Amino acid sequence: MTPLVATHAFAALVALVVGSWQLFVGPRGTRGHRLAGRAWVVAILYVAVTSFWIQEIRPGHFSALHALSVVTLVTVPLGVVRARQGRIPEHRAAMTGNWIGLVGAGAAASLVPQRAIPQLVLDDPAAAAVAGALVLVTAVAVVGAGRALDVAVGRARPQDSTAS
Secondary structure, eight states: OOHHHHHHHHHHHHHHHHHHIIIIISOSSSHHHHHHHHHHHHHHHHHHHHGGGOOOSSTTSOOHHHHHHHHHHHHHHHHHHHHHTTOHHHHHHHHHHHHHHHHHHHHHHHSSTTSHHHHHHHHOHHHHHHHHHHHHHHHHHHHHHHHHHHHHTSSSOOOOTTOO
16 A cells, blocks of 8 residues: 555545544534534545545546545535535535545445455554554544534534634
């Protein structure tokens, strides 16, 4: 596994976990949500950008996953803008759609036995376990920082949606 593929997979898995928290568990509209959301945006945009240098499915060519990356590069910033404008339903739709795309792309990229993640799990389960632990520690740190911020400012108190 190359460093590019490793960091791409790491960022994707962190984005998957943090995005799951943001969508299904954590409070919305708080400073902590914004903090975790910013980390998610950085991770998902890193995944989208780095995907253009990963061409394992069709060497030398782009695949359908790259089309998803283009969509991500447009809709994630648009979702951020919508949140800043107070257009929360549109923000939620954009971010939910991108998370669903991440789940789909992750499945397509990691369920094929010849791809890097399944090969790592099969060839070096200890390294895969360490990588998984690092993903979880990172995601928990991001979510924990957001929760700590919420506690510090009076937990889960929504802020003005137009403020940064």
